[in-house]
Amino acid sequence: MNYVRLGDERAWVHIVHRLDRETSGVMVFARHERHKTYLQSQFANREVHRTYHALVEGTPHHHSGTERAWLAEDRNLRVKKVKASFKGAKEAITHWTVEDADDEVSLIHITIETGRRHQIRMAMKALDCPVVGDELHGAETNPVSRIALHASALEFLHPDNDDPVRFEARVPFMAR
Secondary structure, eight states: OHHHHHHOTTOOOEEOOOOOTTOEEOOOEESSHHHHHHHHHHHHTTOSEEEEEEEEESOOSSSEEEEEEEEEEOTTOOEEEEOTTSTTOEEEEEEEEEEEEOSSEEEEEEEESSOOTTHHHHHHHHTTOOBTTOGGGTOOOOTTSSOOEEEEEEEEEOTTTOOEEEEEOOOSOOOO
């Protein structure tokens, strides 16, 4: 906001999407309401390609896979896995691949088709490999002093000209 207001003190920055509080990485903001609306429609229509990396405890039983689940939030915003018929259930589709692993942790490359609250954290829990630092979903270690989840790349159509653009952020943690 401060940067944008250097050129115009009335300027504003619109938040296009969200990340969980302790998740690092790429976020998109818009300088105009019309751009925010257009970008949010791309997210809603599953047209934005989102890539994440997670450092997880242990190693999944397979090298790659897809976790499909139905998730619902209660009134306190706690997320739980539910049946598809559950009132308020939303589908969560998470694709993952092990990039690196040792005896204690694995670095997982993740792409998501949907964008549900705690989607990735719930998917890793389902693999019996909770995200490092995610005590809420079963993690027992926290060597990076936060949840080890990182939004590493976003690809979407630029709101001015519909050119495809990609933004990346280096993964701040790596498997040992």
